[in-house]
Amino acid sequence: MKKTWWKESVVYQIYPRSFMDSNGDGIGDIPGIISKLDYLQLLGVHVIWLCPVYESPNDDNGYDISNYQNIMDEFGTLDDWEQLLDGLHQRGMKLIMDLVVNHSSDEHAWFMESRQSKDNPYRDYYIWRPGKDGREPNDWSSFFSGSAWQYDETTEEYYLHLFSKKQPDLNWENPTVREEVYKMMTWWLDKGIDGFRMDVINLISKDPKLPDAREETPELGTAEPDQKFPYHFGGKYFVNGPRVHEYLQEMNEKVLSKYDIMTVGEAINVTPEDGALYVGEDRNELNMVFHFELMRVDAGKGGKWDIRPWKLSEIKAIISKWQTLLHNKGWNSNYMNNHDQARMVSRFGNDTRYRKESAKMLGTLLHTLQGTPYIYQGEEIGMTNIRMPSIDDYQDIETLNMYQEYTAAGIDPDKVMESIYIKSRDNARTPMQWDDSEHAGFTTGQPWITVNPNHDKINVAEALKDQESIFYYYQKLIALRGEHDIIVYGDYHLLLPEDEQIYAYVRTYEGKQLLVVLNFCDQPVHFQLENSVQYEQYQLLISNYTVDEQQDIREMDLQPYEARVYKLNQ
Structure with a gap:
């Protein structure tokens, strides 16, 4: 497998409107991001993915772009953006921009x-x-x-x-449109950016x-x-449409191949087989795609808002399919939340009694799979979903349109609100929680969207004071990927595929093995390692509970949401 910097990187996603406000207007901005670059450097991330900051009337929070080559007034100026790019590069970090060209x-x-x-x-x-x-x-x-x-x-x-x-x-059938897009992409790349995250890129061909x-x-x-x-x-x-691969190969030939950059495409309704066509190393299209199979694990027949309980065996089956089918063909992206998804500790963990333990456990999963991990702002301190008092407090166009459509069709508003509490995109868009002051240190003004009331306990200032915090655990996970090639490049073998409590797998690379054991439930469980995993020595690399390192790893009693990673045969 070809080694590259973007395979070895950890990406941190910034949603600018909610990250840090520098001027008191209640809206996060680019100078606000610049003021937090040392924080991002301390965490240890390598790449910042910046959600859209382009000129926009803001109907869909910047994903409706009116000028691709200028910055939205609320976020600052092109000079501010240049300072951000310089500040990241001076700290050894890279910047990828959101490309919205469907x-x-x-x-x-x-x-x-x-x-x-x-x-x-x-x-x-x-x-x-x-x-x-x-x-x-x-x-x-x-x-x-x-x-x-x-x-x-x-x-x-x-x-x-x-x-x-x-x-x-946009009409991608028109070659002039494609040329305009490529020209604009080249303009940004010549400014020194390090790649693109491409919004709904697999919808461009109808x-x-x-x-x-x-x-x-x-x-x-x-x-x-x-x-x-x-x-x-x-x-x-229009999903994976008739000419989509032709367009992406043309984009690669005319633009992407001329720079040492990373690309990740948001790809709706793709299977691993589809994914291999987008990211195959011999196909000259993209480096990675964001697929949605895992994000749909709790969706019923009625789609996103028809919520059903997920099962761990389903999560394992989805992740394992992508891990094995792309191995030695292309590269995975690993994420469990972003600006379009609910907070992962609320959705896949336990955001009350075991918030810290489950947040660390989920982070362990994402950072020990093959693929590039993506951290969404606030994930590293365990930010949670929010229950806003009324539909009038929500800002997200998807949420508001759905509420109107469903209630007009006679569906009980209380039932609709329960779905919103679980799945609304606004769960991810509440302001970053920097401290326990009013508005969580995000702004001195009135925030554009409600701040989560739990910011008095869940915030960066608290996390930095506590050596056992989620933040420092993430810092260690990121460092471990840099120290152990096996975490980045090793292959993947699932253990216990049907177990509904334990997610365990083995990674193998150049004669070494990595054992990852995760308890996905709020009860203690017993784990027994199958005999097919042979080892002479083992070393505990990271865990979210105190562990007796002399204890034999063939049999483990795991605490609620416990995570352990062992290196075997070093």
């Missing part, structure tokens, strides 16, 4: 031209269609609820928006016929529109 903002100059007339030179930068039988061109639903089409009176046609109506989809989802998908039943929910997921016509 869609732009409807306030982008291209779209404002495009909607002027049907023969405007920019018309074909977007996907316009006439209506059909007095309705939208097809029955596709938006990811943010409702139709994926918006009627525009100026030209009496509809434009496609897979997300918000203020996020019209079936040009744009068929109805219901008519073409027998399992959805007849073509009669459902009166409550008349729109349907058309993913088979």
Whole structure:
């Protein structure tokens, strides 16, 4: 397996709006991030992934970009951004930017031209269609609820928006659009950035016929529109679309291959087999993808908001599939939360009695798998989900649209709110908790979104004072990856696939082995190591409880949410 810096790195994701506010307007900004670079250096991370800071009307928190080559006023200036890049590079850290090119903002100059007339030179930068039988061109639903089409009176046609109506989809079939995107990417890379995280990149190619989802998908039943929910997921016509690999190979040839950078693509509804096509080292597309299989482990038949209990055997099956199928072909990205997902200690751990133990245990998992670990801001101090008092306190467009759609369809608002408490993207977007002062040290003003009331106990200042904190445990996990090649490059073998309490696996590399044992439940459990794992010596590398290091590892009694990592045969 080829060794590279991005395989050996740990990435820290910053959501700028919620990280640190420098000027008291209640909104995090770039000077705020600069003020915390020493903190990030102390943690030991190597790469910062910065969520969008580009000019934007902010309909979807910056993922609706009106100017790709300027900075949003609320976040600062291009000079501030240059200082951030310099500050990171001076500290030996790298910066990757968010690339959002499936869609732009409807306030982008291209779209404002495009909607002027049907023969405007920019018309074909977007996907316009006439209506059909007095309705939208097809029955596709938006990811943010409702139709994926918006009627525009100026030209009496509809434009496609897979997300918000203020996020019209770019037409990648148009070679001029692709050239504009490549030119913009080159502009940022020439400024010295170290790569891109690519938003919903596997949606950029659509079936040009744009068929109805219901008519073409027998399992959805007849073509009669459902009166409550008349729109349907058309993913088979735009997820991993017909030309997506052609476009990415072209992007790689014209831009990415000319720089020593890392790329990770957000890829909705991909299997490991699909993933291998995006990240295969011989395919010249991307380095990694973010897949969503693990993020859907608690989704019922009704999708994200239809929540069911997850089982550990399901989590193990998903992770193991990706670990084994990509081994020696491509590279994994390892994450359990980000700006679009609930907090991982609330979702996969125990955010009350065993918050510290379970946060450390989950961190152990992510940092000892093969693949690049991604830490989301606040994860390193065990930040949790929030229950805001009312739907009026939520800011996320996906959450608000879903609430409106579901309650209008007669679903009990209290039941809808329970789903929001578990899954809303705003769980991840509450301000970073720096200290126990008012507004958690995030701002001297009124924060743009509610601060989690538990910031009086869960905050950076507390974590830095406590040598047993989650922060210092993460610091050690990151350091261990740098000290032991086996953690980065070793292969992966799952033990006890059906066990619903213990997740255990062995990593193997150049005659050495790593044993990882994790208790995923709030009860003590007994672990017995299978005889196929042979060793002469063992060394405890890290654990989240005090362990008798002389105790034989063939039999272990594990405490609730205990994690242990042993190096065998060193």
